[in-house]
Amino acid sequence: MRTDRRKILAGLGAGVVSSTVPAPWVRGLRAQEASEIPVAIASPMTGVFAFAGIEGTDGANHFAQYLNERGGIAGRKLRLIVEDTGYQVPQAVAVFNRLVAEYKVPLFLGDSTGFQKTINEEVNRRGLLLAGASFASEIDDPQKYPLQYMPGPSYSAQVGMLLKHIAATKKGARIAFVHSDTEFGRDPIAQSEALAKTLGLEQVEKIVTPPGSFDVSSEVLKLRRARPEFTVFHGYVMAPIPEFMKQMKEARIETQFMGTFYSSDLGILQKMGDVADGYLGVNAYNYVNQEGVSGPAMDFIKKANGGKYRTNSYLQPWTNLTLGTEAMRRCIEAGKEMTGANLKAALNTIKDYDMGGVIGVPISVPGNSIGVGRIFRANLKAGKMDPVSDWIKAEA
Amino acid sequence: MRIGSAKQTYAADEAIFKTNVQRAWFAALALALILFPFIASDYWQLLACLIAINIVAAMGLMILTGFTGLVSLGHAAFMGVGAYTAAYLSNHLALPFWLTIPAGGFVAAAVGAVFGIPSLRVKGLYLALTTIAASFILQSIFFNWTSVTGGARGLTIEPASFFGRALVTPGAIYWIAMPIAALTVWWARNLLRTRVGRAFIAIRDRDISAELLGIELLRYKLMSFALASFYAGMAGALWVYLFRVITPESFRLIESIFFVAAIIVGGLGSVRGAIFGAVFMTLVPELLKIGASDLAPYWPDAVKLLSPVRTIVFGALIVGFLMFEPLGLNEIWQRTRQRFALWPFRT
Numbered sequence: 039m040r041t042d043r044r045k046i047l048a049g050l051g052a053g054v055v056s057s058t059v060p061a062p063w064v065r066g067l068r069a070q071e072a073s074e075i076p077v078a079i080a081s082p083m084t085g086v087f088a089f090a091g092i093e094g095t096d097g098a099n100h101f102a103q104y105l106n107e108r109g110g111i112a113g114r115k116l117r118l119i120v121e122d123t124g125y126q127v128p129q130a131v132a133v134f135n136r137l138v139a140e141y142k143v144p145l146f147l148g149d150s151t152g153f154q155k156t157i158n159e160e161v162n163r164r165g166l167l168l169a170g171a172s173f174a175s176e177i178d179d180p181q182k183y184p185l186q187y188m189p190g191p192s193y194s195a196q197v198g199m200l201l202k203h204i205a206a207t208k209k210g211a212r213i214a215f216v217h218s219d220t221e222f223g224r225d226p227i228a229q230s231e232a233l234a235k236t237l238g239l240e241q242v243e244k245i246v247t248p249p250g251s252f253d254v255s256s257e258v259l260k261l262r263r264a265r266p267e268f269t270v271f272h273g274y275v276m277a278p279i280p281e282f283m284k285q286m287k288e289a290r291i292e293t294q295f296m297g298t299f300y301s302s303d304l305g306i307l308q309k310m311g312d313v314a315d316g317y318l319g320v321n322a323y324n325y326v327n328q329e330g331v332s333g334p335a336m337d338f339i340k341k342a343n344g345g346k347y348r349t350n351s352y353l354q355p356w357t358n359l360t361l362g363t364e365a366m367r368r369c370i371e372a373g374k375e376m377t378g379a380n381l382k383a384a385l386n387t388i389k390d391y392d393m394g395g396v397i398g399v400p401i402s403v404p405g406n407s408i409g410v411g412r413i414f415r416a417n418l419k420a421g422k423m424d425p426v427s428d429w430i431k432a433e434a
Numbered sequence: 435m436r437i438g439s440a441k442q443t444y445a446a447d448e449a450i451f452k453t454n455v456q457r458a459w460f461a462a463l464a465l466a467l468i469l470f471p472f473i474a475s476d477y478w479q480l481l482a483c484l485i486a487i488n489i490v491a492a493m494g495l496m497i498l499t500g501f502t503g504l505v506s507l508g509h510a511a512f513m514g515v516g517a518y519t520a521a522y523l524s525n526h527l528a529l530p531f532w533l534t535i536p537a538g539g540f541v542a543a544a545v546g547a548v549f550g551i552p553s554l555r556v557k558g559l560y561l562a563l564t565t566i567a568a569s570f571i572l573q574s575i576f577f578n579w580t581s582v583t584g585g586a587r588g589l590t591i592e593p594a595s596f597f598g599r600a601l602v603t604p605g606a607i608y609w610i611a612m613p614i615a616a617l618t619v620w621w622a623r624n625l626l627r628t629r630v631g632r633a634f635i636a637i638r639d640r641d642i643s644a645e646l647l648g649i650e651l652l653r654y655k656l657m658s659f660a661l662a663s664f665y666a667g668m669a670g671a672l673w674v675y676l677f678r679v680i681t682p683e684s685f686r687l688i689e690s691i692f693f694v695a696a697i698i699v700g701g702l703g704s705v706r707g708a709i710f711g712a713v714f715m716t717l718v719p720e721l722l723k724i725g726a727s728d729l730a731p732y733w734p735d736a737v738k739l740l741s742p743v744r745t746i747v748f749g750a751l752i753v754g755f756l757m758f759e760p761l762g763l764n765e766i767w768q769r770t771r772q773r774f775a776l777w778p779f780r781t
Contacts, residue, residue, distance in 0.1 A: 083741035095738050121727055122741040127684070128484060131677065132720060135604065136477035155590065156679040159602060176587075219577055221586040221681055 074117045075110075075366060075376075078137035079147040079355065082125035090171070090351035091149065095120050097352035098147070101359045104338045111363050112370040119143075127152045138164060144376040145169070145362040147355055151177065151221060154186060161185050165378040167365065167385070169358040171351075173299060175225050178407045185378040187385060187406045189357035190322030194226040195432035196298040197272060198233055199320050199411050203427055204268050204296075205237040214243040214266035214293075216257070216282060223273020226298075230270075242266050247278060254278050258285040261293075271297040280310040287313060294318060299411075303350045304423050307416045317416040318426065322408065323353045323396050325423050333395020335360070353396055360393060361385060361403060399429040407432075448627050467612055471605045480604035480676075481720060486611035487672045488712035490618045492696045494665025496708040497622060500697055501631065502658040503638030504553050505561050508568035509666050510689035514576055516542040516667025517674040517685070521589040522582055531594035531601075531610065531675055538671030539664040545572070546663020553655045557641075569687050576682035588681030591674055607676050614672060618665055623705045625661075634658055638703075699755045701764025710763035719748055 079098055082091035102116045110116055119137055123130040130153040134146060146161070148154050148170035154177055161168045168186045177183050178192040191199070204211050213234060217223040227244070234241050243264035245257045261269065261282075269286070271279050274297075283295055295317050301307075302319025304327070310317075324331045326339055326348045335356070339348065368384040369376050390400040401408050409432035414423035441447040451457045471479055495509045516538030523529045523537055549568040553561050576583050583589065593600040594610065601607055625631040633654045636644035645651050674680045692715060700711020722744040729736035759765060 083738055084745050088742070092738055119727070119730075120737050122723060122737060122744070124745075127677065127679075129719075132477065132480055132484070133723075135480045136475075139476050152679065152681060152683070156677050159593075159678065163602060219586060220683070221588065224586045 073113075074115045075363075076117045076119055076141040076143050077145045077147065077359065077362065078134075078141060078143045079118060079120045080123045080130045080133045080137075080149050080153065081120050081147075082149050083122040085124040085126065087125045087149070090349075091122070091125075093349050093351035094171070094355045097348070098355040098359060100339065100342050100352075101356045103342070104335065105359075105363060111366050114370075116359075116363060123149050123153075125150060127156055131156060134160070138166065144366060144378075144381060147358055147362075148172075154183075158183055158186065161378065167362060167378050167381040169362060171354055173407075174221075175229065178405065180405045183406060185382050187358075187361065187382075187403060189354045189361070189408065190299065191409050191411045191432045192226070192407050193222075193272065193298060194229045195407070195409060196320045196322075196411055197226045197230040197270060198432060199413065199427075199430045200270055200296050200298070200318070201230060201233050201237055201239060202430065203318075203413050205239060208267065210238055210240060211267045212240045212242045212265065213268045213270060214245065214261055214264055215241070216245040216247070216261075216269060216271050218273030219246050219248050220273055226272060251278055252281065254281050254285060258282065258289055258291075261286060262289045262291055265291065266293050269293045269295050271295065271301055275300045276306055276309060280313055283310070283313040283317075296320075299350065302414065302423075304416070304421075305347060305349045307423075308418060308421070312418065314416055315418040318413055319416070319423070320411045320413050321350065321423070322411050323350060323357070324398055324412075325414070326352070327422060328425075329422070331395050331398070333392070335394025335396050337395065339396075357393070357396060357408070360396070361388065361408075364388060364391065397429075450623055450627075467616075471608050476604055479608050481716065483604050483607050483611045483672075483676050485713055485716045486608070486615035487669050487676065488693075488696065488716050489615045489709055490611075490672065491666050491669035492693055492700070492708040492712040493618050493622045493705070494662040494669070495693045496697050496700075496702075496705065497625065497634070497665070498658050498662035499694070500703045500707065501626070501638060502634040502655065503557075503641075504550075504655065504658060505558065505694075506565040506659075506662065507562050507687065507690045507694065508549060508565035508572070509662070509693050510685040510687070511569040511572035512542045512546050512663040512666035513670030513673065513689070514572060514680075514682075514685035515545050515663075516670030517680045518576065518583050518589070518670075519667065520671035521591045521674050521680055524591050525589065531671075535610075535614070535668055535671040535675075539667040542667025542670065543660040543664035546666070547656050547660040550656050550659025550663075553659065554652055565690075566687065569690060573682055573686065576685075583682070586682060588679060588684070591678050591680070593678060594675045601675070604676065607672075610675065611672050614668060618668065619705060619709065622708070626705070630654070630657065695752055699752055699762055701762025704762075704764045706767060707762050707764040710767065714763060718751065719744070722747060 081095050082088060083095065098118055098120065102118050106115050119141055121133040121137060123133055130149055134157055137143060138146060143166060145167045148157065148168060151172035151174040154168065154170045154172050162185055169188065173188050173190055173193050175192045175194040177186055177188060204213060215227060215230065217227055231241060243261055243266060245260060247254065247257065279297065279301055286293060297317065297319050299320065299322060302321045304325055307314040307317055324336065365381045365385040366376055368387060369380050374380045385403050389402040392400055397410065398412065399410055401410055410429050412425055412429050413427040415426045417424050451460060470482060491509065491513055495506065498504050498506050519541040520534040520538040523534045552564040556564060577586060593602045595601060633649045636649055637651065637654055641651060696711035696715040697708055699714050701707030726737050726740040726744055755762060
């Protein structure tokens, strides 16, 4: 019995070690060809955001296929190297160090605000371009984050769009902010409160929930007393938004629920159930199943997915790679080396660029973000999101 | 081949290195650690820094749980205390790393001693629950004491500097982390040879008997918590110099469970166990990840499909150790050494 136990453990250990044995000669096989440009992606394929990471990986792979079928980047193929981070910053940093050293990538896609903040100095030191899944307002600062960009408007800009929509809908409306007590949740609040005042809106309540909270009954009581006409959620992907909406409806609080990018995905809203019908969300992209949306990129996406709905997490790396590879193309055609500084400068020359149907208007990237978004209403009975505004440009 | 090991003095019997062969192997290890940053890539240097930090933290937990028998699920929170202390002192008082790192340790030790007070009344699972409470209390403080911790945004820290040279790369931090790890291992090993270490072990084995023999439980239990938290605080301070960003989400309950798993897999009750456990828990997920990505040329979806499997395999390895080798990696090491002690003769 002892011998069997040791053999089993020894076998498991040998399996772990032998899984890395092919590494040297496999890497020889994979040695970068001159006709390829590698891009590394740190994606959370396990952990709490695995659903987003897997969607994002598919989006990235489909983009690579789309681009390479159209001649690649100035004749060179795009090659993606994707690794799992488990949405852990130390793992993401380890992935960054390994892939950047091994593949000499000009562009790296990260997975979280924490990672993008942590790695900023290293990115500046190594001189490559970095984008990711974060819309943090802090990262939307070309002075502090000179070699980074994001695939949409910052959180502050997103809430700003919602507030302007509210102000256009009803002057002097009563609004409430409900956000999580995380860096993600707190990001746009101070600026948004100031903007609300400027727009003449009356902020009647601000609710801060601990991360991962489920019991919101005491917070709903506060909102019942405050009676907001518009309730803006931020800092959540799903919970506790449906619980808030359910209890507020039961308490007969007449309010319009609204939220930012991560709670505005149709798939997420469908999971919330009927309470989410009528929810207003600001999105940086058209929805994949949106009617009347067409363009080379969106048509490819629809065809590649056979009509299957793909979430916003699918479109984020698509957008990051669209902009990043366009910057590379401009660098190559200008005869410049693909350093981080040159790529960022090239990125910032992107003006009135057609995103092929992914975004409904031509976009520009003067700084670190794409300053456009649109507000949609959840029409869950029809299984779609209906636009209720035109494309809104965020103020610089 | 060593035949017999006659000791003529207590000091010789207590010596850490009993033979010249052991001293030679240790010298070879030291040389390898010194040469490592000159031959390893940035990635492996980063892993070495992570291993060094995890060794420091695991060693602290080994003193508390392995030697004193006090279960703690708040160890990562004490790392957070050390990390925030180092960041605050660096940002607000411009103190150098060689002051902020020990300061982080001392502040964490003081906090750890306070949270160790319940250990005088409760033990086992009940003590584990109180340390979980410590984890939540400290995390709440990290979130809400905005003036010191930066709240949900956290803090960024300037790089450590040495004679005006900023230490920004993992290779540079290695020269701080690895010597500190070596020192903490040496301290822990020597602790076992002292009266304090023997008191810890006596408390672990039978605390009532230890008290009857004159060992003050109050003093030694709190000392154990303080020592363990000191180690955790130093590890946290090193962590913040490596990543240069700290948020309240950096040191959660799951990280405490990581260190408990490390010392169990490594082998409870041994200094080597903390080292083996830290190396295992840091390296194995990375090796599994490398293996999955090496399949990518043949199987494009390998990373996406194997990533969850990788997590399952890692968990299975830990469960495997608990079932088949409860004494941990240290026991495997001991058996291997024993086999070669009289080599080529069979034992």
